Amino acid sequence: MKSLPFELQGESLLLHADRALSWPRRKTVLVADVHLGKEHVFARQGVPIPAGPSENSLERLATLIKATASERLIVLGDLMHATPHSDESWMASLTDFLNQHSSLEMIVCAGNHDKPAGQQRIDHRIRWHTERLHQPPFVLQHHPGEDKSGYALAGHIHPMYRLSSRRSHSMRLPAFWFGRRCGVLPAFGSFTGGHVITRQQGDRVCLCGPQAVIEIGRRD
Numbered sequence: 217m218k219s220l221p222f223e224l225q226g227e228s229l230l231l232h233a234d235r236a237l238s239w240p241r242r243k244t245v246l247v248a249d250v251h252l253g254k255e256h257v258f259a260r261q262g263v264p265i266p267a268g269p270s271e272n273s274l275e276r277l278a279t280l281i282k283a284t285a286s287e288r289l290i291v292l293g294d295l296m297h298a299t300p301h302s303d304e305s306w307m308a309s310l311t312d313f314l315n316q317h318s319s320l321e322m323i324v325c326a327g328n329h330d331k332p333a334g335q336q337r338i339d340h341r342i343r344w345h346t347e348r349l350h351q352p353p354f355v356l357q358h359h360p361g362e363d364k365s366g367y368a369l370a371g372h373i374h375p376m377y378r379l380s381s382r383r384s385h386s387m388r389l390p391a392f393w394f395g396r397r398c399g400v401l402p403a404f405g406s407f408t409g410g411h412v413i414t415r416q417q418g419d420r421v422c423l424c425g426p427q428a429v430i431e432i433g434r435r436d
Contacts, residue, residue, distance in 0.1 A: 220422060220429035224394065225353040225367045231422050231429045235390050235402040236280050237369075244288040245280050246356070248371025249403035251329065254297035256304045269407035270306035274313045276406075281317055289320055290349070292371040292401060293327025293358025295342075299334035311339045325349050327358035327372065362397040374403035376410035377421055377432070388412060392422040392429070 219230040219238070230238045237246045250273050255265040281289065300307055314322065323343045324330060335344050348363060349356040355366040362368060377391040390402035390410060396418050403410065415421055422431045 218428045220431065222392075222422070222431075224399070227353065230284070231392050231424075232280065233424050233427060233429050234276055234280060235404050235424050237392070237401055238280070238284045238286060240284070242288065242351070243284075243286050244290060245277075245284055245286045246290045246292060246369065246401065247277070247280075247404035248292035248358075248401040249294045249327070249374055249405055249408055250277075250291060251294055251297040251403070251405040251408050252306045252310065253300050253304050254405065254407050256301065256306075257298045260301075265407070267305070269405070271309050272406045273404065274306070274309050276404075278313060278316065281320060287319065287321060289322045290351075290356060291322075291324040292356060292369060293325050294329040294371065295324045295327075296334050296338065297329055299331050300337055302337075307338055314339055314341050323349070325356050325358050360398050360400050368398040370398060370400050371403070373400060373413075374408055374410040375400050375413045376402075377415075377423055378412050379423075390424040392424070394420040394422075 218233040222229045222231050252270045252273065255269050258265045323345065325345050350365060353366050355363040355368045357368060357370050359372050360370040375391045375393045376388040378386050378388050380386040388410065392402060393400045393413050402424055420431060422429050
């Protein structure tokens with residue numbers, strides 16, 4: 217599994233090409249914005265989407281957990297896309313995932329899509345946090361924003377970075393975006409869009425390609 221070693225707040229982290237961050241010292245994987253069930257929401261609105269994006273996301277999580285030998289999975293919000301209907305296949309797949317990782321602690325910092333009704337309908341082994349989760353030296357949350365008690369790690373905005381050539385060709389890539397007091401993870405979900413970010417002074421941006429994570433020149 218391709219990853220980039222990354223030092224942040226005195227901690228040695230790994231940024232993975234599959235849009236996840238692992239914290240080896242704490243045996244923890246962090247992801248943001250999985251949006252399980254989004255394809256079912258589109259289907260109910262008359263927009264047919266091929267089945268599988270949610271199951272694919274869970275399979276990728278399983279691969280990450282195994283590759284990193286992690287004991288905790290923390291989702292920085294928007295585990296689901298909407299309150300699910302009882303016939304949505306991903307709910308059974310999520311239960312299978314937890315059954316196959318029975319010793320895994322799964323925590324979700326609830327995002328704006330993680331409605332209380334939805335939390336009640338999916339596997340009750342998941343631990344939900346409605347407030348910021350303090351894991352020194354970090355503060356884990358869904359919405360980006362600074363916190364006096366630690367460096368914030370968040371999701372929500374699905375950061376992308378646009379690479380452009382002199383011939384006006386461009387491409388967008390998912391990105392880890394680290395500011396002075398807050399870092400934002402790219403969306404993990406297989407069926408999510410993204411927001412193109414603009415680097416500010418002091419920001420560090422790491423791009424996720426199919427096989428690697430690359431940090432672009434720092435803007436000091």
